[in-house]
Amino acid sequence: MEESLAPVENSSEDVLSMVDVLKEENDLEEEANAVLGDSDDQNCTYPKGYVPRQALYACATCDPENLAGVCLACSLECHEGHELFELYTKRNFRCDCGNSKFSGKKCKLCPEKEETNPKNQYNQNFKGLYCTCHRPYPDPEDEVEDEMIQCVICEDWYHGRHLGVAPLPSCDNYSEVVCSDCMKKHTFLWAYALQSQETKTLVTEEANSEVDVEGISPEKTGNKVEDNSDKETNKKSQNEENCLLVNLQKGKVDINESGAFWKDGWRKKLCKCANCMAMYKDSCLEFLVDEADTVHNYEQRGRNKTASSQYEKGMRALSSMNRVQQVEVLHGFNDLKSELTDYLKKFAENGKVVREEDIREFFSGMEARKRQRATDPIPFMCK
Structure with a gap:
């Protein structure tokens, strides 16, 4: 059972329980997993080739005119203090850091790279622009509060109000979005989009057994041997009968102007x-039938890196404490949060990336101050 702590004397701030604090930290941890997933923060991903999905960044400091993307590790090691555009994730991308797009600047983590990555796909996001309005995010000139949603096909980001759907469904009612431009380009998707989520599969299973007619004479079979053109016609007809898309398209399919x-x-x-598989390949949409491609799976791989979340660890520790200890921990956490916020402000003000050694330095200093307080003599109080 979750138990809130006794009120803390503070008239200017809302009172928090230790459970509230742990939930807040859990939310932050979930957001980090969503962005970083199973990305590697130590090693450049270039040797892995075109990674199916990874967190990417574009550097506006090195060469703002070239479209290029760098992996998480390179954003930390090679582009510290630079102006970076966070691209969230992109599929089938190979790290560009240090190649010809960077005017001779070598990658510190993986110096030996080809001049270009010809299979990489770039869009306006690599210049810090998004949506059909081609604006930055956050946009200092946009006073409308609106969430940004990524199209799973072109991987651009769109304002909810620019997807052509009103009112927008709640986040709980959808998992992925395809923008209006991609729906226009791949109109076959409307046959699926306009069907109920409860639509049953219309594909009939193909027969598992086949008759081998090779070497059998027409006299024995009692039938005429079909020529190749007839076989192809029959095969095409059978494929169409077994195609879910063809069956869906037999009904009325309205093509809308929205996402x-x-x-x-x-x-x-x-x-x-x-x-259909041939059509996906010709349209470069093979990833649509790959469940591992989804952002949800990418995020889940990141969560699976740790045996348990900080929230779960904190709840186990909390349950072993008495009420006085819980109050002391809460006060200690608030002090830590305040000091850490002040420490990190200087990095934000100077546009510097926070490194692991910076955090170690902060906690080392905090530990030294804690030991100092512990050895300070207790002041004599005269009654």
Whole structure:
């Protein structure tokens, strides 16, 4: 059972319980996992090739005219103090840090790289611009509070109000979004988007057994041997009968001018017949039938790195304390939070990246101050 602590004497601030503090930290941890997922903060990802999905950054300081992306480790090691655009995640990308796009500046973590990564895909995000309005985020000139949503196909980010859907569904009612431009480009998706989430699969299973007619004469079979053109026609007809998309398109399909919001599991309902798989390949959409491609799976891999969250560890520790100890821990946490905020302000003001050694320095100083307080003589109080 979760138990709140006794009120702390403070008339100017809301009272927090230790559980509130742990929940707040858990929310911050969840946000970090969402951005970093299973990305490596120590090693450049270049040797891994075109990584299926990773956190990426674009550096406006090195060369603002070139579209280039760097991995998490390079953003920390090679671009400390630079103006970086956080790109969240991109698929099938290879780190550009130190290649020809950086005017001779070598990558500190992986110096030997090819001049370019020809399979990388770039969009306006690499210049710090987003949406159909081509504006930065956050936009100092935009007074409208609006969340940014990423299209799973083009991977650009859009203001909710610019997706052409009103009112927007709540976050709990969808897991992925396809923008209006991508829906126009890949109109077959409307056949799926306009169907109920409860739509049953219309594909009929192909027969598992096949008759081998090779070497059998027409006299024995009693049938004429079909020529190749007839076989191809029959095969095409059979494929169409077994294609979920073809069956869906037999009904009325309205193509809208908006984006589409998709519920969790929608990719599993896409047809995977030979014809559709060929279409995905020709349209560079093969990732749609790959469940590992989703951001949700990327985030989950990050969460799986640790056996338990800080929230779970904190709750276990909290349950072992008495009420007085809980109050003392809460006060200690508030002091830590205040000191750490002041310490980090100088990094934000100078545009510097906070490194591991900076955090170690902070806690070393805090530990020294704690030992000093512990050895200070107790003041004599005259009654």
